[in-house]
Structures are given as C-alpha cells and as structure tokens.
Amino acid sequence: xxxxxxxxxxxxxxFSDSLPERxxxxxxxxxxxxxLSAFPLxxxxxxxxxxxxxxWLSIPMPGDPSQRLITPNLFxxxxxxxxxxxxxxxxxxxxxFGILGYLYAKRNNLKFVSAFHTDFEQLTKIYWNPLNRSFAxxxxxxxxxxxxxxxxxxxxxxxxxxxxxxQLGAQKHKVMGTPLPDFHFSEPLNNAPKAFEQVCFAGRLxxxxxxxxxxxxAKHFKQIRFIIVGDGxxxxxxxxxxxxxxxxxFTGWVNRSELVKIIDASNCLLLPSKLETFGSxxxxxxxxxxxxxxxxxxxxxQWDSLRENIVVLKDERNLIRAIQSLIDMTSEERASLGAxxxxxxxxxxxxxxxxxxxxLNKL
Numbered sequence: 001x002x003x004x005x006x007x008x009x010x011x012x013x014x015f016s017d018s019l020p021e022r023x024x025x026x027x028x029x030x031x032x033x034x035x036l037s038a039f040p041l042x043x044x045x046x047x048x049x050x051x052x053x054x055x056w057l058s059i060p061m062p063g064d065p066s067q068r069l070i071t072p073n074l075f076x077x078x079x080x081x082x083x084x085x086x087x088x089x090x091x092x093x094x095x096x097f098g099i100l101g102y103l104y105a106k107r108n109n110l111k112f113v114s115a116f117h118t119d120f121e122q123l124t125k126i127y128w129n130p131l132n133r134s135f136a137x138x139x140x141x142x143x144x145x146x147x148x149x150x151x152x153x154x155x156x157x158x159x160x161x162x163x164x165x166x167q168l169g170a171q172k173h174k175v176m177g178t179p180l181p182d183f184h185f186s187e188p189l190n191n192a193p194k195a196f197e198q199v200c201f202a203g204r205l206x207x208x209x210x211x212x213x214x215x216x217x218a219k220h221f222k223q224i225r226f227i228i229v230g231d232g233x234x235x236x237x238x239x240x241x242x243x244x245x246x247x248x249x250f251t252g253w254v255n256r257s258e259l260v261k262i263i264d265a266s267n268c269l270l271l272p273s274k275l276e277t278f279g280s281x282x283x284x285x286x287x288x289x290x291x292x293x294x295x296x297x298x299x300x301x302q303w304d305s306l307r308e309n310i311v312v313l314k315d316e317r318n319l320i321r322a323i324q325s326l327i328d329m330t331s332e333e334r335a336s337l338g339a340x341x342x343x344x345x346x347x348x349x350x351x352x353x354x355x356x357x358x359x360l361n362k363l
Contacts, residue, residue, distance in 0.1 A: 010360045013086035014045040015101030017070070017093040021256060023204075024280045025092060025117045028157075031179040035353055041360065044084045046077050047097055072100050086110060088363050090155075092117065094143040102147060111363045114147035115155040116165050117277060144168045152363060157278045158299030174359060177303070177352030178278055180345065181256055184287040190264040192290060192338060194331040198225040199323065200266040202259055205232030208275040210295070213319045215241060217270075218248045220320050221327075227262055229254055263288050267334065268326055272316050273298060282310070283348070286341035291334060293322045305348060309341040 014033070018026035026047075033043055048070040081104065089105035090113045091098035098114075105112035148154045149169030155176050156165055165173050203209050211234065218226040224247060228238075231253045242248045251262070259281075263269060269285035269292045276298035283300060285292050286309065293311045294300060301307045313322050326334060 009040045009042065010088055010363065011042040011084055011086045012044075012088045012090060012360065013081060013084055013101065013104075014043070014047075015089065015091045015093075015097045016045060016047040017095030017097045019048055020045075024278065027181070027256070027280060028117065028178060029092060031181050032352075032356065034182050035179050035349075036356065039357060042084060042086075044080050044086075046072070046080060046101070048072075070096070072097050074100075088113065088360065090115060091147060094140055094147065098147070099143065102150070106150070111152050112150060113153050113155060113359075113363070114151040116144070116148075116161060116168075117157060141168075153359065158302035160299065160302055161277075174355070176355055176359075177348055178280055178283055179352050180287050180349040181284065183257060183260065184284060185346075187257075187260060189289055189342075192267050192331075192334065193265070196224065196267045196327045196334075198227060198266045199268050199270055200227040200229060200262050201270045202229040202262075202281045203271070203273075205230050205234045205238055207234065208273055210272040210274055210316055211238055212241075213272050213316060214270055215245065215248065217320050217323055218242070218245050221323060222247055224323075225249065227251060227266065229259060229262060260284075260288060263290055266290060268293060268311075268323075270319070270323075271295065271298065272313055272319050274316070276300070283345055286310075287345035287349070289335075289338040289342040291326055291337045291341060293319065293326070303348065305344050309337065309344045 014029055016025065016029055020030045021027050029045055033045060036043065077100065088111045089101045091101040092115045102112060104110070145168050148165055149171070151170065152172065154165045154170035154173045156162065156173060157176055157178055159175050162173060162175075201209075201211065201214055205211060205228070211228065214226060214228065215238065218224070226248045228248065229251045235250070239250055254262070263285050267290070269282060269290055271279050271282045271292065271294045273279070273295050274297070276295065279294055279298040279300040282292040282294045282298070283306065286306070291311060293313055295313045295316055301310065301312060311322050311325065313319060329337070
C-alpha cells in the first residue's frame with residue numbers, strides 16, 4: 001500500500017454507539033483506526049464496551065436487537081479526552097455517544113464532522129411498530145439535522161445518500177471509501193476450490209437481508225453447500241424453514257478471522273439485500289479474491305471500480321440465475337474474476353486512506 005502525504009499531525013476523537021467489529025459501522029472504524037495508525041496521527045475512539053456494569057439507557061438498535069444503546073461512561077471518556085486533547089471530533093452515530101461528541105466539540109469550539117453510515121429510519125420501517133417508529137424517527141431526524149447542519153463535513157459512503165444529507169442540512173459532504181481489515185493483506189491468499197461446491201452469506205439474519213432467497217437457491221442447487229454466517233431476529237424461523245435442506249449450515253456469529261476462512265473455502269459470497277448502505281462483507285470477500293453476487297441497490301455498486309468486478313443482482317428474485325452464471329464459468333474464468341476483484345478492493349482501500357488523510361489535513 002502507498003502512504004498518503006501529510007503536513008500536520010491532527011488529534012482526532014471519534015464517537016460511536018456501535019461496538020467494535022459488531023456491525024458494518026463498528027468494523028469500519030476499527031479497521032480505519034488500525035490502518036491510520038501507520039501515519040502521524042493522534043486518535044482515540046469513544047464507544048461502548050462489550051461488558052457494561054451499569055447502564056441507565058437500554059434501547060435496542062433497529063435491525064439488531066442484540067445491540068443496545070448504552071449510556072456513555074463520562075468519567076472514562078473525560079480521562080481519555082483530557083489525555084488526547086483533540087482538535088477534531090467525528091460523531092459516527094446519532095446515539096448517546098455521538099451526541100456527547102457533538103456537545104464536546106461545541107463546548108470547546110472544535111472542528112466537528114459527522115458521519116451518515118446507516119439509514120436507521122429505513123430500518124425502523126421494517127422492524128418497529130408505528131408508535132415506536134414515529135418516536136424513533138422524530139428523534140433520528142432531529143439529531144441527524146443537528147449533526148448535518150453543524151458539521152464541517154458530513155461523511156457518507158455512497159453518492160446515493162447525497163440528497164438525503166442535503167435535506168438534513170449538510171452544507172458540505174464527502175463521499176468516503178471503506179477500509180479493509182488488516183489481516184486481509186497479512187493472511188496468505190488461498191485459491192478457491194476449482195469445482196463450484198460452496199457459497200456463503202455473512203450478516204444479520206434479518207428481513208432486509210433476503211435470506212429466504214438464499215434458502216430458495218439452496219433448494220435449487222442441492223449439490224452446493226450454503227454456509228450462512230451470522231445471528232439475528234430471523235435465526236429461529238430460518239433454521240426451522242431449512243430443516244430438510246441438508247446442504248445448508250448456520251454457523252452463528254463468528255469472529256472476522258474465522259469468517260475469512262469460510263470465505264476462502266467458498267467459491268463466492270452472496271449479498272442479495274433489500275437495504276445495504278455499502279456492503280462491507282462483499283468488499284472483504286473481493287479482497288480475498290472471491291467473486292461476489294450483490295443486489296443492485298447496495299451502496300458498493302455506486303463505486304465504479306468495485307461494481308465492474310461484481311456480479312450485480314438487478315432483480316433480487318434472480319439469485320438462482322446469478323449463481324448459475326458463475327457455475328457456467330470455467331474455474332479459470334472464476335479465478336480471473338476473483339483476481340480482478342482483489343486488485344480492485346486493494347486499490348479502493350488505498351484510495352480510502354488517501355481521502356481520509358486529505359480530509360484530516362484539510363481540517
């Protein structure tokens with residue numbers, strides 16, 4: 001990877017309500033800070049810890065009830081901020097931690113940047129009843145407008161979100177790429193099986209992920225193993241509906257190094273989601289040299305260099321046809337697609353770091 005140029009040493013405090021590596025947003029900043037640590041920056045991220053002794057606020061996040069909004073530990077955060085003395089504050093989520101970051105920046109007259117990674121309002125439409133949804137969307141709209149209208153920049157990870165953040169009051173916005181986990185470079189790259197024998201999915205077992213389409217594909221391709229990685233609200237019903245499918249295996253949640261092993265053992269990764277702001281797991285599969293089948297509405301397709309190396313699912317219901325198109329390729333053709341995918345992902349990662357360094361130096 002090439003190192004972006006730099007002219008000063010910014011001190012940045014990130015505030016996030018996501019657990020590290022627990023979802024796409026949590027993974028994004030875990031990976032970003034790890035890669036940016038190679039450059040002359042002072043950084044810290046203030047976010048929930050996995051074990052919390054006392055929490056006055058406990059509200060499930062839409063789409064992922066296993067994660068809950070957690071009250072920030074003010075003493076711990078105060079000590080961290082006192083040590084860091086940040087010049088820039090970046091609020092990643094519109095929860096208690098994000099709000100704390102905004103208030104700290106405003107009180108100390110610091111540069112404030114917000115990030116819009118997840119359209120929570122769309123998720124509440126899928127998961128919450130009308131009363132809860134009305135309250136949640138009022139809150140989300142208020143906080144997102146507050147953040148966007150007071151930000152030096154609002155950061156988004158695909159250009160389709162530009163009209164939305166402009167409507168929320170963003171004066172300036174930047175479309176930022178997504179970093180890769182460090183071990184995608186350090187782990188030896190394994191060749192895909194020559195015979196098309198395994199595909200995988202990784203993510204929340206939730207309505208917006210269209211996992212029922214994957215089970216339909218498993219019924220059609222009985223000679224292929226379908227590995228479904230993740231946990232979520234539909235776990236029990238999906239398992240019940242697939243009891244007769246001997247070629248389907250649910251692994252539950254796995255750590256990311258174990259996920260790499262599953263991706264490496266597969267011929268492709270499936271992501272036929274209804275709603276996907278970016279689609280980090282597809283990007284990670286590309287970095288491991290695996291073809292990916294991704295629904296057209298996923299944010300990853302907004303980046304030309306990535307979309308050119310993805311099997312784009314223009315109609316979610318055509319997942320079977322998309323899988324068949326990979327089966328019809330020779331092993332050499334699939335390997336070539338995988339190699340191009342990996343090159344595109346690595347180039348995209350380098351570009352992402354360059355954009356982040358340019359932004360931080362500009363602030």
